[in-house]
Amino acid sequence: MDVLAEAKKEMARQLSSLLNVRENIILGNIEYPPREVGDLSLPLPSVTRNFNLEVNYSGKLIRSMKRDGIFINAELNEGELFTQLFSNFTDDFGLVKVDQPRRIVVEHTSANPIHPLHIGHLRNVVIGDSLSRLLKSRGHQVNVRFYVNDGGRQVALLIYGLHKLGYPEPPPNIKKDLWLGTIYAMTNIILEIRNLSKELESTEEGYKEKIEKRDELVAIAEELREKDEKIFDLLAEEIRKDEDPEAEISKLIKSYEGGDEKVKAIVRKYVNYALEGFMESLSKLHVSFDNFDYESDLLWSGKVKDILYSAFESRAKINYKGTWALDLDDFLDDEAREQVGIPKDLEIPPLVLTRSDGTSLYTVRDIAYTLYKFSSFKADKVINVIAEQQLVPQMQLRATLYILGFPEIAKNLVHYSYGMVSLQGMKMSGRRGQYVSLDEIYEKVSSVVKTKVKEKGGVLENIDEIVNAAIRYALLSVSANKPVSFNISRVTNFEENSGPYLQYTYARAYNILAKLEGKPKLENANLSDIVEDKRKILISIAKFPEVFSSSADNLQPEAIIVYLRKLADLFNSWYDRERVLQEKDDGNRTTRIFLVKGVETVIRNGLDVLGIVSLTKM
Template sequence: MSIIGEFEQQVRTAVTAALSDLGAADLQFVIELSSVEGVDLSVPCFPMSKAMRKAPAMIAEDMASRIQPSGLIAGVSAMNGYLNFVMDSKPMVAGVLNDIIERGSDYGSMPSSGLRVNVEHTSTNPTGPIHVGRARNPIIGDTLARCLRKCGHDVTTEYYVNDVGKQVVILTWGVMNVSDEVADAEREEHAKAAGHEKERDKTDHRLVAKYRVANRRMESEPEVQREIADMLRRFEDGDEEVIGNVRRTAESMLDGLRETLEAINVTLDRYTWESQFITDGTARDVVEQLKGSEYAGQTDDGAWFVDLKDFGIQGKNTKFTFTRSDGTTLYTTRDLAYHLDKFTRSDRVIDVLGEDQKLGSKQLCSALEILGKETMPEPLFYSFVSLPEGKMSTRKGVVVYLDDLIDEAVAHAYDEIKARSVTRGNDMSEERMMEIARIVGIGAIRYNIVRVQPEKQFVFKWSEALNFDGNSGPYLQYVHARACSMLRKAGEFKHVTDPDMLDDGFEVNLVKVLSRYEEILRQAGEDKKVHLLPAYGHDVAVAFNQFYASVSVLDSGPRRDARLTLVECARTVMADVLGCLGMGAPEEM
């Protein structure tokens, strides 16, 4: 057990004894990391108030009077309804640093749980490039998966490919009927409207031009509308030719989407195709099961639905339709089959979803309950990213693509790195500057998007994302590079974790911040609070800079090795935080 784990255990034992002394031995309580300066762990007494018939402040004071500092507990106090604990700094410093030295990049990781966790994310329709509005999904999903792996779970990331709906059929019709010349003219016009010299020569960007042309023709030409409707019906009937054409089109589009995702350090373990649940019959099995439930009914035109008013869904949304009037299945039906499939290979299923899917997710869970499932998928909802100019639409061509955002971020990072290199007289090569610019630019995007709580509205601003100071990705990367530079200059040194050599307040504070890493990972992963990870990374960077500014490291005499040990440990944790955020950890900037 880590030194922090031992401290928490001693706090738990002390609180349990105090509650027993107060006649409340069976009362449950929680121990939290404290945000109060000078306090390490806290026990909120508010949940105990009703059972103990006392004000939270009085409960905290009564318990504080019954707990004497001992072992790792250096101080106990009551404040505003919280019972606060301070850890003895000396064993804390030695314990944390020894733990980091021994475990290296595994510091903060938890033992294997044996739990299989499925994280479905991205799953954008394969009808065009990923735009900035949807950029939150893969970044949140990938960060969550990384944190869950650090929590000891066997994690599979998954992309659900919508190769059945009307939009992908329109795209397929466009690929088969819109000439390259017409598509190139469309791309040129689109680039001009967006203020670009030319459209990007990338598979998904080439195909989306055909989608836009096909969509306009469908809206204006009845014959095209009939052809697309016929393709859709044939697909639903299992026509192998149509299904094959659509699958090939979607796969081509996915090649471009994967390239974009890989550029922001996102890879997925598995791709599951929606059409699978038509061809293997499982969507039809779901239909038959739902038809046999007591909640099933039919509309006048023959469509089947289940009534969900008994499941907390109100108003016009109580009818969850699972077949059309002609008996064909809907996306909702296939989504049920998909989730039933996921639960056969996962113990915990997490869906990263846009905020517009809240009702659909609730209806899905209600239908799963009707089908007899006890375990439900866990949705992680996020608000869409917008730009100061407003919302975006792929169909109307009013978008900013993630590819463009990546290029802009890298270009801005390059300008900043080049300016700093000139100012400092560094002789960094052009190739090296571009390499670092890509690491910093991608890191800026990922950090800026994940630092905001997913459910909060988010307007992407260049000035915030690409800021090299303050709460930003480049700031954390720069502090990591500073630590690397110090270690390079130091050369060889021996590890010293003697707390008497690290007794400055800023040194102790930095170690305290490092000690919180496992708990932050636990909250970011288990509780799906990924925004806590960049906040923690910023805390580490700030604490490191305060330490760096307050004491000499390289010229500190007998304390030199101990301080270099602290620098190395801080660098280890910063590098791992950057890794969990899907960001590179440059050693020079």
């Protein structure tokens, strides 16, 4: 039950008759004043021209109201608030369910199965998982999916490299995705250098830049070679023997798309090795998926072909650079753009339908996948957690869906975009093997946590949960659309602004309650003890239902982080000043126990929707 909402209603009801303004208009303008002038506030100019009035009201949840300049400030009756809040207090306090649950697909992470997950993926993982948890807690039906990108050129390139090596098995002492990543990067860089050298032979144009670029690539190649000289040299040798590697890769894509049984078995085997590695990394962060969708299944099922057929029938079809494409720009009017979230002035590039060799392209496969996500879960809404770099392709996707006759799907497809992650200035490239893997990050944070726990004489059993909290907090506390600079020393700083700080605060609250003998009775509480810190804590607890609901409805997990940190600050300040269990007065002790229970519950529920485990010992 949202008692604070009741208080606001009471305030609005009174002012409604006084100002002759509709109640819900007032309700929508009530805010929390920044300073200690009251608990709730209505700026008069937002609802009326009549500023010069006097208010005199004393009611149930609202103790008093008075005008202060252009504001009407109200003071809450903390005793009534306390009684109402705790007379109906449950373990799931604040996790308010929506009236009309919806069916929502969240697709996230979906990393290419060709190299280990790195820090860029980590942001995707953490955002996607928190959104899923938030929406579930809000009462929606949520389906979490991982798109396995096994249909493109990148996997084909990896398989090409593995083919040159005679399809080796990964050595037992190395993580499979890491091993694949090295082979992929080696293959890619050898081919890049080869292609560049060819260009240098045939053209004078941009000679100097190309030489410089080649030198850069050679330097990267040398670094890669150090990882495993035998494999690198063998790969380079075998690729050199190859007359036309690009044709080989193209052939691979064709036979895989065509469903060649031998190729299928090989590709699936290695792709699944990569996925095994992913899941091993992700399980440490408590991330799981309901479905893994292989691109190739869409191809083999004919769903991609169906899309192509209808695209070929479309009046937007054009001939583009020697192949077929859809002209998205001229077939979307301003209204359509508005509906599917494409800026009016943006020139949206045509959607190329197939490669000249007949093989399929990512965005086209993604159209089939989008339709599949909607239909297989009967989804009202699909949220794709994808980096901002893919803004334009995601727009092309929505535009195409609109043009091909799926306007509703285009409208309900949400691109949840997030900014770049950089690691202390270093730029990452999976294709070149330049990245810091998620496992490395995890290990680094973990070793710092171990050292700290030992220093403090804490328990070792929850180290993994502290690492998870530190990582999630660091990535979630920055709004998704902002770029993030991931800095290990900041992530491993567990002072006030951190996940472990919240866990620590939780443990404090929990352990007070754990030592409790007997059950406190609400009617024994001394309401006049609710002053200063305690009053602030009470009001803060009462805000949780509102914070949670709006965080979930606006897809803003960071709002919960900010709120929990403020609550933890309030609690810790008070904790240092006053006792709970040692308090002599029974009435005061009872009041305080209820407040601690409130804090404990709110932090537990808040952390839970963020995927952070509340610890009772650390």
